[in-house]
Amino acid sequence: MAGHPCSSFYYVVAGIPQSLVFTIGSYKGQLNITATTEKNFIDTQLFKSCMMEAFNNIYDAACFRRA
Known part of the structure; x- marks a missing residue:
């Protein structure tokens, strides 16, 4: 892009x-x-709710619990 960095992009x-397809980049x-x-x-709405709960659980486990 002529030396100008992208701020972000998505794979679709x-x-x-x-x-159902998940792409990760x-x-x-x-x-x-x-x-x-x-x-x-x-x-x-159910999908969004489940995803938010899953991400919050992962975040809590990664940031607040020490083994």
Whole structure:
């Protein structure tokens, strides 16, 4: 990009015959996780709630608990 860095970018695969796809990429110290789903395949509010709970559990385990 002519010497100008991107602030971020996402990997998205469109048109594939899969109902749920996660793509993960890391750039400049930032982790991006992208989820794409087939239309009407999943309850989006439930999916968001479950993902937030999972990320919060991972964060809590990584940052607050010492083994």
